[in-house]
Amino acid sequence: MTVALTEGVDLRGWTTLHLGGPAAAMTEASDPDQLRVALALARERDWPVLVLGGGSNLVVSDAGWDGLVIRYTDATIERTDRGDVAHLRVGAGLGWDALVARTVGAGLAGLECLSGIPGRVGAAPIQNVGAYGQEVVQTIEAVEAVERATGEGTLIPASECGFAYRDSKFKGAWRDRYVITAVRFALTIGGAPTLRYPELAKAVGEAPTLASVREHVLRIRAGKSMVLDPVDPNSRSAGSFFTNPLVAPGTLADVDMPRWPTDDGRVKLSAAWLIDHAGFAKGEVHGGAGISANHVLALIGRGGPTADLVALAATIRAGVREAYGITLVPEPVFVGFDRTVDELLG
Ligand SMILES: Cc1cc2nc3c(=O)[nH]c(=O)nc-3n(C[C@H](O)[C@H](O)[C@H](O)COP(=O)(O)OP(=O)(O)OC[C@H]3O[C@@H](n4cnc5c(N)ncnc54)[C@H](O)[C@@H]3O)c2cc1C
Structure with missing residues (x-):
């Protein structure tokens, strides 16, 4: 298996701040085996590895990244229902808001307040994304990851991830240790929307639905330029x-x-x-x-x-x-x- 490399990539186009210098090289991996090959190549060339999602939580220096940038692209969703709980296994490469839209559309409660957050599913556990009264820790069951140093696949239960307010071990003690390849969620089939945030509860009014909560979250966020908009x-x-x-x-x-x-x-x-x-x-x-x-x-x-x-x-x-x-x-x-x-x- 070979690795397709693009050399000298301008990272400004890959971050939402539109700032930062060049990366020596960039590649994509769509499954753990491809990822292992890319990681092995980086080791061989003595390149540090930067895992890039949507670049929406990154400040890249003007010097850029003198190493390999890896984008993990698996965007598949697998669903298994048990009772009133839908267990979702979602590839790290799926866009975060695409997942929220899909779950809201399917009547699954648990992610609706996290509508409009940019980035990819694989990054959501890194800082335990949260907004409008929900945090992703409330619905994550486990995280699938590949250890960078060994290439070994591992399943990490949520209880071991050290999730806290805008934090997890992935951001601290485990920084640079893993590439997250999939996230497993437990969502409530036909559940009621979360309305803990007073500004949101007031905007949504009587008889809230998952869809109306999503709609109002997106509206409130747009008013604060908190959704990505190429012309804003x-x-x-x-x-x-x-x-x-x-x-x-x-x-x-x-x-x-x-x-x-x-x-x-x-x-x-x-x-x-x-x-x-x-x-x-x-x-x-x-x-x-x-x-x-x-x-x-x-x-x-x-x-x-x-x-x-x-x-x-x-x-x-x-x-x-x-x-x-x-x-x-x-x-x-x-x-x-x-x-x-x-x-x-x-
Ligand atoms: C307009 C705007 C609004 C935002 N609103 C919110 C908000 O309401 N709440 C909130 O919590 N955040 C918010 N954010 C921050 C950001 O969107 C989230 O932190 C998001 O989860 C980052 O995802 P990303 O894919 O862009 O990650 P990136 O910025 O690409 O990466 C962030 C970090 O995660 C690591 N990483 C990414 N993918 C993986 C992976 N698969 N495996 C291992 N490490 C990985 C990167 O190496 C890096 O350290 C907002 C950002 C913007 C621009």
Whole structure:
């Protein structure tokens, strides 16, 4: 089996920020065997491997990726029903929103609030994607993966993935260890939609259905440029650039701001509120980067370089820290940098 390589790929066209330098080479794999051949080639050539989904949670350096980019393309869906639960095994290469649309259309509850999130199914477990009162951890049963170093296939139960708010072991301790090849979900046949998010519940009104929830989520997201739209420059982002800080209950108790208690006893603050009140505004332009005109938490690429986006993120982080003593944590994955994220952002 041979590997078809494209050399010198401009990664700007493969990321939703439209930023970043070139990759030495790119290839596709549609099944675990092809993937193993690509991984073996990378080892042979001493190339670091970057697994690329939809590029919607990636900040690629101006130096680019001096190695092999692998795109896993299996987009198949297999369904087995047991009682009122539909067990889905979905190839990592399927578009995330295509999966949500299919499940909503089939009357399967569990993913409807995650409508409109860009990217591919294989990346959803990486940061436990979430929105409007749902997180993907609530429906993932297991993750199928190939270990990069050995090529061995493995089935990882959800309970071992370390899922947390915008986090998992795939983003931390297991970073660069696996290629996710499929995700197994358990969805409720004929289940009711989730309506935990007040803005959504109000918009949907009486007698909500999975379809009406999806429709309203897409509408709310579009208003914030949080769905990809080729003619909307404010959607040239990686989504929310910083996660909402999780703090001890008494933190900033004297400041009147949104705060949500979490299950583990901490309190979640609003990163958007902090950025806004630290003096940053929607629509600000900072060289080749900026802040979305429709969402203060979304940093956008304006042609680059990536260094401008990194400088803007560092300025925002310093401003929020100075005003509130809180260090914001970036949500996207930074690749191709020779410094750590904390060294880059200060
Ligand atoms: C407009 C916009 C709105 C967004 N809204 C949300 C939101 O509401 N909620 C939310 O949680 N996120 C949101 N995001 C972030 C992003 O869409 C999600 O994190 C998504 O899951 C990333 O998928 P991707 O395929 O684009 O991953 P990529 O950006 O290609 O990759 C992200 C990381 O996952 C790794 N990866 C990708 N695929 C695999 C695989 N098969 N195996 C192993 N590692 C892999 C990559 O190496 C990288 O480290 C938004 C982004 C944008 C641009």
